[in-house]
Amino acid sequence: MEITVTVRAMCSGSFASGYAPVSLPEGARVRDLLEQYYDSVPGQLGMTKEEFLQSASAAVNQNITGHDTPLQDGDKVLILQTAEGG
Amino acid sequence: MYGYLGKLLFIDLTDQSVEVRDLDEKMARDYLGGPALGARILYDEMPANTPWDAPESVLGFVRGPLNGASAFFGSRWTVVSKSPVYNGWNDANGGGFFGPTFTAAGYDGVFIRGISEAPVYIFIDNGKVEFRDATHLWGLTTMPTEAAIREELGDPNVQVALIGPAGERLSHMAAVMNDSHRAAGRGGSGAVMGSKRLKALVVRGSQHVEMADRSILDRIGRTTVEDMKGSKANIMANRGRFGTAGGAMGNVLANNGSIKNWAGASHTDFTEEQAEALNASALDEGRRVRKYACAACPLGCGAIYEVKGREVPDMEHAARPEYEAIPGFTSMMQHNDVDRMIYCNHLCNEYGFDTISFCGTVAWAMECLSDGVLKPEDLDGIDLRWGNAKAMVEVSERICRDEGNCAALLKNGSQYAADSIKAGHYALFCASGIELAQHDPRLACGLGRTYQYEPTPGRHVKGGRGLAIRLGPDEIKYNCRMIGFDEVTEVSKREIVNASGYCMSYTYLMGADLMKNVIEAVTGFHYTAMEFRMLGVRSFIMRLCFGARDGLRRSDYTISPRCISEPKITTGRLAGIVLDIESYADGFMDAIGCTPDFIPKKELLKLLEMEFVIPDLYPD
Ligand code: SF4
Numbered sequence: 001m002e003i004t005v006t007v008r009a010m011c012s013g014s015f016a017s018g019y020a021p022v023s024l025p026e027g028a029r030v031r032d033l034l035e036q037y038y039d040s041v042p043g044q045l046g047m048t049k050e051e052f053l054q055s056a057s058a059a060v061n062q063n064i065t066g067h068d069t070p071l072q073d074g075d076k077v078l079i080l081q082t083a084e085g086g
Numbered sequence: 087m088y089g090y091l092g093k094l095l096f097i098d099l100t101d102q103s104v105e106v107r108d109l110d111e112k113m114a115r116d117y118l119g120g121p122a123l124g125a126r127i128l129y130d131e132m133p134a135n136t137p138w139d140a141p142e143s144v145l146g147f148v149r150g151p152l153n154g155a156s157a158f159f160g161s162r163w164t165v166v167s168k169s170p171v172y173n174g175w176n177d178a179n180g181g182g183f184f185g186p187t188f189t190a191a192g193y194d195g196v197f198i199r200g201i202s203e204a205p206v207y208i209f210i211d212n213g214k215v216e217f218r219d220a221t222h223l224w225g226l227t228t229m230p231t232e233a234a235i236r237e238e239l240g241d242p243n244v245q246v247a248l249i250g251p252a253g254e255r256l257s258h259m260a261a262v263m264n265d266s267h268r269a270a271g272r273g274g275s276g277a278v279m280g281s282k283r284l285k286a287l288v289v290r291g292s293q294h295v296e297m298a299d300r301s302i303l304d305r306i307g308r309t310t311v312e313d314m315k316g317s318k319a320n321i322m323a324n325r326g327r328f329g330t331a332g333g334a335m336g337n338v339l340a341n342n343g344s345i346k347n348w349a350g351a352s353h354t355d356f357t358e359e360q361a362e363a364l365n366a367s368a369l370d371e372g373r374r375v376r377k378y379a380c381a382a383c384p385l386g387c388g389a390i391y392e393v394k395g396r397e398v399p400d401m402e403h404a405a406r407p408e409y410e411a412i413p414g415f416t417s418m419m420q421h422n423d424v425d426r427m428i429y430c431n432h433l434c435n436e437y438g439f440d441t442i443s444f445c446g447t448v449a450w451a452m453e454c455l456s457d458g459v460l461k462p463e464d465l466d467g468i469d470l471r472w473g474n475a476k477a478m479v480e481v482s483e484r485i486c487r488d489e490g491n492c493a494a495l496l497k498n499g500s501q502y503a504a505d506s507i508k509a510g511h512y513a514l515f516c517a518s519g520i521e522l523a524q525h526d527p528r529l530a531c532g533l534g535r536t537y538q539y540e541p542t543p544g545r546h547v548k549g550g551r552g553l554a555i556r557l558g559p560d561e562i563k564y565n566c567r568m569i570g571f572d573e574v575t576e577v578s579k580r581e582i583v584n585a586s587g588y589c590m591s592y593t594y595l596m597g598a599d600l601m602k603n604v605i606e607a608v609t610g611f612h613y614t615a616m617e618f619r620m621l622g623v624r625s626f627i628m629r630l631c632f633g634a635r636d637g638l639r640r641s642d643y644t645i646s647p648r649c650i651s652e653p654k655i656t657t658g659r660l661a662g663i664v665l666d667i668e669s670y671a672d673g674f675m676d677a678i679g680c681t682p683d684f685i686p687k688k689e690l691l692k693l694l695e696m697e698f699v700i701p702d703l704y705p706d
Contacts, residue, residue: 008336044320054558057340062353064341064659067559078358080340080557 001026001073007037008080019076030058030077031067037079045081056081087111088298089151089609094127095193097208097215099282100141100200104215109194115611116695118585119150119194121177122625124166125541125632127197134635134702138168138274139256139281146197147188147247147287150587154189154295155608157303158310159592161185161381164584165247165270167278170258171499172518174633174642175541176273177584180247181380182265184289185587187245191291198282207235207248207286212293220285224254227436228263229403235288248286249276250438255488256280258498259443263435267405268380271440273520273542298610302603310384310595318595322385325594328366329387330409335364340557341659343413343524346420346472347449348515348648351658356417363422364412373428374406385591391428398429398479407431407441410524414445415478418524419452423475430482437486442544443499446521448481450500451492453513460510466490514646517543527667528651528660529556530563532573534667535674538645539684541629547590549580549626550674566669570677573670577678578622585625623678624694627686635702640671640684
């Protein structure tokens, strides 16, 4: 299936601007997308995959959902990672 | 002693007397510096239940051993006092160049009691103390004050920690400022400084701290620089380019930053299109004139803005707002007018207000006026309703300039205002009366614990698991079982960061495990892994004991109902969540060695070699 994704994280990497199409296997969940994103920016987030998964979430079609939410063809996903400080 | 000057300075402003004492090596090893050392000293120097504005009340400026040691990220200095907000322990730290210059001036800590007859500033010049009249500076905002002091002393390089008009008027939201826009903001230490009629502490000097093993620091420094060009280049490109502002848009859309005074939902009450304006590159566009870095920082997360010809007064030297102020002055009030947000942030810096408390207070007033709890005349007729950015500016200006009903009602923060009108408590978002930072405690039980059960409540920069896991899976972030050990681990680490003088951002470029190596290389102290953990625990417990001796107990550490999702939220990502901070806190208190009433157990105090506290907490 194909979904469109944008990223608002400390390191937006290859998903940097606008919504870009991303292919995922049928049955993929938010967690799979987050892992795919993490793998696409190797070593650049300055944290382990587990740490990233605990600091990131996703809005699917403008609803923030849990990591186990199944994705569907045509979904519009916003990957969010918060930052500390200020 | 490596890493220290070995000297503490005690000043009494009432008679302008000065006393220098040696810093005991064991005390340095056990408390390191910053808030921990400050709490240890104020515990002895201030009698129990001293009012924050009494002559006996002590205000301290304390360095960490990394200040001036050329350790990357090691420039944060700390101000300590009793808090006027919650009448307990207060510490807050600032960056910039004050910390290293304070070191060069010759003391590990400066502790000030008494009340000056007339406004005064203290100049410490290479160890020598001078009291200088500040009558002509009283009433000036921060940047002109800094400039005037530098001109008066004929030295553009003196460093100045000072208060603005907020501190002079004893506002509970008053910060201690330095380097134009760096704020040791939280908890109202600026009011304590104002109560002493102390406008500024000015430092200069040429003294150095000896390091135990410079070669280790050099090696870590070289690796960090290599990483910045290699594996961490992307972090540099983001955090180094956009600083904490880089997280604003994502934080708001993730419902971590406030929307509609914490009652709104992302996407519904603040849309993705609105949030685009908070994107750091959009903020920088046409405004950013240069980068800003604290001393010894390879990252440089700050930026200086110039804002001209827009719908706000021109600003020539404004700081790019830190993350906290961005949602605070936009989505929290349901608008995305970033020029007005930058202006309000600038006003806070100039008048010396803590931005986090300030925007929380204006948002509270906005909700109360929108709901009819406040009447237009309570806010001088200003139409401070949701989304009205212009009204936000007008109210902010009035608070800053101490004008009208706006200032009278709001100058001491939202809880104080609600208590004074006996209404509007439903719209508060406070812990022990201080507004929370822009990280929603409803996203993780641990974050709620950090905000509520902490000697300095309301801070996102104190330790705990919550901040790191707040966007993770529900089964982790809302789990309250078996969390104690990990929670104490995180608390201990953060305590050591603060006590040593590290900036929290050091983890972006340097692994957390390097911290122990760096501290040992600077100080020559050696700690086993358990001793190092207990070093952080001691810091937390020492800060806690300051309030505990005054009688503060668990029930005194309050939190506004909205912070714990009462009434229940029905829309957005927080709908239906069950937040059990109390169970989480039970696990934490037990693991760290406190009673369920949040006072340290005798056995823990003995283990930490803090027996001197036992007669105060256990008089029988
Ligand atoms: S990361 Fe930012 S706040 Fe921290 S030391 Fe560097 S410039 Fe200062």
